[in-house]
Amino acid sequence: METQKNKKEMFYPHVSVDCVLLGTNEDKLCVLLVERQVAGSDEKHYKLPGSLIYESEDLDTAAYRVLNEATGLKRVALKQFRSFGSPARTKNKEDVQWLENASKMKISRIVTVAYLALCKIGKKTTMDEKSDTLIWAPVNELPHLPFDHKEIIEAARQEIRDWVDREPxxxxxxxxxxxxxxxLRRIFEIVYDKEVDVRNFRKKMSTMEYIVQTDETETGVNHRAARYFRFDRIKYNKLHSNFNKI
Known part of the structure; x- marks a missing residue:
């Protein structure tokens, strides 16, 4: 008779989860990728942190398990944002063969449920001990990825823009x-992938009471020292204003 533990260890071969972590690095929007071991290849291959779900777990539990196993991260707020179920997801035989070898199961059609989070690059996490198998890749300069991971990343980028529209x-x-x-302007330019007019942005900033000017300026710079601002979350929560799309 199978134990509950044995049941939990059985993958369900038709549903997976994929996690998209987006951050900014060197003025670029980047996505966290994990190394994928490909037999017989000396090149490094990457993919989104993802896996088949266990038969006994729900989707949210699977997403957090997969993210932790792949990156060591625990305190990340993942949000389910879309599912991807095209039959063409498994059209590449090499991708399917890799997954069958990894899961020890016969794979046919797979629906994946995608989760999204913004992640602050440079934040101290247990990712340090996994640094050899992780990269932050610019979303506009992605390496070859399996299945439809590039499509998932592009959908995540649009989703982040929608989030910022609603909750700046x-x-x-x-x-x-x-x-x-x-x-602040660069963050918006990176998210929306377009230049923002400096004067218009300054005017928009001046209307936002939760962006508070301080008495401090930059030090040790080779250009005119810029004024520092801070975000007043209490004011923001009271106003709950919408920062219209730039």
Whole structure:
């Protein structure tokens, strides 16, 4: 008779989860990828953190398990944002063969449920001990990825824009406590992948009561020192304003 543990260890071959972690690095929007071991290849191959689900687990539990196993991360707020179920997901025989070898199961059609999170690059995490198998790849310069992972990443990028449209306070979690107008503008340019007019952005900033100017300026810079600002979350929560799409 099978034990509950044995049941849990059985993968369900038709449903998987994939986790998309987006962060900004060197003025680029980047996605966290994990190394994928491909037999007989000396090249490094990458994919999104993802896996088949166990028969006994729900989707959210599977997503957090997969992310932790692949990256060591635990305290990341994942949000389910879309499912991908095209029959063409498994059209590449090499991708299917790799997954069959990894799961020890026969694979046919797979529906994947995608989860998304913004992750602050440089934040101290247990990812350090897995650094040899992880990379932050610019979303505009992705390596070859299996299945439809590039499509999933592009959908995640649009989803982040929708999030910021509805809840602009999100971006301040990925800025230092004190930031310049340039740093804030660059975050929006990176998210929306387009240049923002400096004057219009300054005007928009001035209407946002939760962006508070401080008495401090940059030090040790080779250009005119910029004024620092801070984000007042209490004011933001009271106003709950919408920062219209730039």
């Amino acid at each position: 306070g999100i971006v301040f979690d990925y800025l230092p406590p004190k930031f310049t107008a340039y740093q």
